[in-house]
Amino acid sequence: MYAITIAEDRSLHWTPVPDPVVKPGEVLIDVRAAALNRADLMQRAGQYPPPPGWPEWMGLEVAGFVLQAPAGGRWRPGDKVCALLGGGGYAQKVAVPMGMVAPVPEGLSFEEAAAAPEAFATSYLNLCMEGGLKSGDTAFIQAGASGLGVAAIQLAKAIGAKVVTTIGSDEKAALVGSLGADVIINHKRDNVVDMLARHPPDVAMDCVAGPELGNYLETAANGCRWIVIATLGGPTTTVNMNAFFRRGVKLIGSTLRSRSSEMKAQILAGLEKEYWPAFASGKLRSIVYKTLPITQAQQAHAILERNENLGKVVLTVTE
Numbered sequence: 001m002y003a004i005t006i007a008e009d010r011s012l013h014w015t016p017v018p019d020p021v022v023k024p025g026e027v028l029i030d031v032r033a034a035a036l037n038r039a040d041l042m043q044r045a046g047q048y049p050p051p052p053g054w055p056e057w058m059g060l061e062v063a064g065f066v067l068q069a070p071a072g073g074r075w076r077p078g079d080k081v082c083a084l085l086g087g088g089g090y091a092q093k094v095a096v097p098m099g100m101v102a103p104v105p106e107g108l109s110f111e112e113a114a115a116a117p118e119a120f121a122t123s124y125l126n127l128c129m130e131g132g133l134k135s136g137d138t139a140f141i142q143a144g145a146s147g148l149g150v151a152a153i154q155l156a157k158a159i160g161a162k163v164v165t166t167i168g169s170d171e172k173a174a175l176v177g178s179l180g181a182d183v184i185i186n187h188k189r190d191n192v193v194d195m196l197a198r199h200p201p202d203v204a205m206d207c208v209a210g211p212e213l214g215n216y217l218e219t220a221a222n223g224c225r226w227i228v229i230a231t232l233g234g235p236t237t238t239v240n241m242n243a244f245f246r247r248g249v250k251l252i253g254s255t256l257r258s259r260s261s262e263m264k265a266q267i268l269a270g271l272e273k274e275y276w277p278a279f280a281s282g283k284l285r286s287i288v289y290k291t292l293p294i295t296q297a298q299q300a301h302a303i304l305e306r307n308e309n310l311g312k313v314v315l316t317v318t319e
Contacts, residue, residue, distance in 0.1 A: 001016070001017060001019050001020075001091060001092040001093050002016055002017065002091065002092050003015060003017045003057045003088075003090055003091035003092070004057055004059075004090035004091070004297045005056075005057055006043075006044055006057075006058075010044055010045065010046075011298060012044070012297045012298040014294065014295045014297075017055075017091070020088075020093055020094060020095035022095045023095065024070070025098055026070070026095045026096060026097055026098065027066055027068070027069045027075050027081070027083075027096050027097075027098045027101050028066070028067040028069075028093060028094075028095050029062060029064045029065070029066060029067065029081060029083060029093065029094050029095075029096060029101070030064045030065045031062045031063075031064040031089065031091060031093060031317045032062075032063060032065070032110040032114075032316065033064070033109075033110040033111045033291075033315065033317065034059045034061070034062045034089040034090050034091075034114055034294065034314070034315045034317065035060075035062075035089075035118065035119075035147070035312050035313070035314045035315075036300055036303075036304055036314070036315070037061070037119075037147065037148075038207075038230070038232070038304060039060060039257060040058040040059070040060070040090075040301065040304075041301060041305065043058050043087075044058065044301065048257075050086055050087030051257065051258065053086070054085065054087035054088050055087055055091070055094070056087070057089075057090050058087065058089070059085060059089020059090040059091065059094070060085050060087065060117075060118045060257065061082065061083065061084055061085060061114055061115070061116070061117040061118040061119075062082065062083055062085065062089040062114050063080070063081065063082040063083075063104055063110040063113035064080075064317075065078055065080060065081070066078060066079040066101075067093065069098065075098060075101060079103070080103065080104040080110075080113075081101050081102065081103060081104060082101075082102055082104055082105075082113040082114060082117050083096045083100055083101045083102070083117060084096075084100045084102075084117040084118060084121055084264055084267075084268055085100070086261070090297060091317075092317060097261045097265065099261065099262070099264075099266075099268070099269070100261060100264050100265050102117065102268055102271075102272045102276070103272075105276050105280060105286075106277075106279065106280035107279065107280055108279060108286055110316075111314045111316065112288055113286065115147065115286045115287070115288050115311070115314055116151075116279075116286045117268065118148075118256070119148045119150075119151035119312065120155065120271055120275070120284075121264070121267050121271055122148055122151075122152075122229065122256045123148065123151045123155045123156075123205070124155065124267060124270065124271045124275070125254065125256055125267050126205045126229060126254055127152060127155055127203060127205060128159070128270075129267070129270075130225065130252055130254050131203035131205070131225040131227055131252075132225065133156060133159055133161055133202070133203045134159065134160075135159060135160030135161065136160060136162075137161045137162070137202035137203055138161065138162045138163075138164060138199055138200065138201050138203075138221070139152075139156040139161045139162070139163050139164070139203050139204070139205070140164045140196065140201035140203070140204040140205070140206070141153055141156065141163060141164070141166075141204075142165070142166050142204075142206050142207050142208045143166060143208065143232075144163075144166060144167050144172070144176040144181060145168075145169075145172035145175050145176055145309075145310050146207075146309070146311075147289075147311055147312035148207065149165065149176070150175070150176070150179060150287045150310075150311050150312075152205055153165060153176055153180065154179055154283075154284050154285065155284070157179070158283060158284065161203075162182045162183075162199070163180065163181045163182050163183070164182065164183040164185065164199045164201065165183070165184060166185045166186075166187045166192065166208075167184060167185070167186060168188050168307070169186075170186075171310065172310055173186060175287075175310045175311070179285075183195065183199050192212065192216065193212070193215050193216065193218075193219060196216055197219045200219055200220060200221040200224070201219070201221060201224055201226070202221050202224055202225070203224065203225050203226075203227070204216075204220070204224065204225070204227060205227050205229060206226060206229065207228075207229050207230040207232055208230070208232050209228050209231040209233055209234065209235070210231065210232070210234035210235075210236075210237065211233070211234060211236065211237050211238075212233070212237070213228070213233075213237040213239075214237040214238045214240065217239060217240075217243075217244060217249060217251070218240060218243050220247065221247075222247045222248055223247070223250070224247075225250045225252060226250065226251050227252045227253075227254050228251070228252070228254070229254050229255060229256075239251075286312070287310070287311030288311055288312050288313075288314050289303070289308075289309040289310050289311040289313055290303060290309065290313050290314075291313075291314045291315070291316050292313070292314075292315055292316070293315070293316055293318075294315040294316060294317050296315075297315055300313050300315055
């Protein structure tokens with residue numbers, strides 16, 4: 001089969017590689033679409049290797065047809081599925097533990113389905129399981145127009161929370177507004193601290209962190225769960241510990257990729273049970289900004305590098 005590999009100069013190439021070796025309890029998927037994530041850019045830069053046992057090539061979520069499945073299990077050859085991966089999605093085929101596979105939500109294309117598992121599972125893990133978000137809470141979501149941000153906003157609104165989010169352009173503001181965001185902060189011209197002080201978060205899903213994190217934490221509501229999932233703004237900040245501990249704020253570090261396959265299966269099962277029907281009803285949407293052939297993976301990465309995308313970028317794979 002073919003997969004996207006990384007050359008020594010960090011360029012991307014559609015290259016022959018060995019077919020997957022399917023282990024007991026795994027499903028073999030004929031990949032038709034693979035969605036991009038910022039973790040892919042980090043892996044390409046040599047900063048985020050895949051977990052042990054996963055292919056060396058990138059790709060954390062795919063959709064396609066089942067080629068092979070364990071006898072007596074849920075899946076049959078020909079089933080339309082999407083899957084959460086530890087890596088290996090930028091390829092013609094991938095083997096996945098069967099618990100990390102879900103049906104394509106009713107009414108979604110392969111491209112839309114490929115854009116759902118990582119973003120919605122990350123949102124479910126952090127907003128629901130780590131953050132305990134409930135109706136009436138205020139959720140603060142950084143980078144609201146990203147692929148992850150648009151999933152998190154929709155999930156928070158489905159729960160009944162008030163959503164505060166950051167964006168960097170009027171075009172992105174229009175998108176997050178259409179998804180139901182209640183307070184939209186343009187970080188390029190608004191004072192984020194002042195805006196957060198007026199809308200104190202009960203739960204925050206923060207992919208930025210950086211030097212301003214300490215100031216943001218001082219705006220949090222008593223008992224806030226502030227969940228840092230990435231440090232796109234930088235790895236260090238200064239925290240006023242008096243304000244922090246007296247209000248019972250919880251600062252939580254969380255990544256999905258490092259979780260065990262069993263934990264990922266648990267996350268995906270909860271997400272499928274509680275929220276998959278919302279795709280069929282239109283309450284949740286998988287928002288694809290652009291699709292490109294997988295042979296143009298390098299051009300697709302450039303879209304994320306420029307922060308151009310509103311929603312997900314997806315690579316399509318033909319037979």
